[in-house]
Amino acid sequence: MNIVFTYSFYGLAAVSLMVSFVKDRHKTLLSLKKAWKLFAGVFPQFVAILLFAGVVLAVLSPETIKRVIGEETGFTGMLLTSFVGAITVVPVMIAFPIVAELMKNGAGIVQMAVFVSTLTTVGIITIPMEIKYLGKKIAILRNVFAFIFSFITAYLVGVLLR
Numbered sequence: 001m002n003i004v005f006t007y008s009f010y011g012l013a014a015v016s017l018m019v020s021f022v023k024d025r026h027k028t029l030l031s032l033k034k035a036w037k038l039f040a041g042v043f044p045q046f047v048a049i050l051l052f053a054g055v056v057l058a059v060l061s062p063e064t065i066k067r068v069i070g071e072e073t074g075f076t077g078m079l080l081t082s083f084v085g086a087i088t089v090v091p092v093m094i095a096f097p098i099v100a101e102l103m104k105n106g107a108g109i110v111q112m113a114v115f116v117s118t119l120t121t122v123g124i125i126t127i128p129m130e131i132k133y134l135g136k137k138i139a140i141l142r143n144v145f146a147f148i149f150s151f152i153t154a155y156l157v158g159v160l161l162r
Helices: 002-023 025-059 062-069 071-087 092-104 109-121 127-134 136-161
Strands: none
Touching: 002 025, 025 092, 062 071, 071 109, 071 136, 092 109, 109 136, 127 136
């Protein structure tokens, strides 16, 4: 079933690309060039993060992962992964394969949900830039509310996916 779903999306993408190419060849080629530049820019980070994740998974046993950030760790595991997510600056498309591997090795759904949520919404590293453009009060409030909302989101993910 999963493979049919995947190939359906590949087919839909191919058909959409052909329709776009027929409609406006120049814009389609320009879009493909932009997409390639984006891919080329992200690919080195992607490889580095996957290598890092591979090393972490090779060093940490599934039992250790389960003990530190597994379902049984509850709020403590969520807190740990939320802090890691809040200080990490990684494109989210790179985070998803890492999260998938961690989950295969015993990480909890709720813990990974709060990780992805804080990764994408909380910016401890980028807060100086936010302060510059948004002001101190707004930047801090935005990050605090995003951090709190990440726990609510993770809880809802846990409820819906269990």
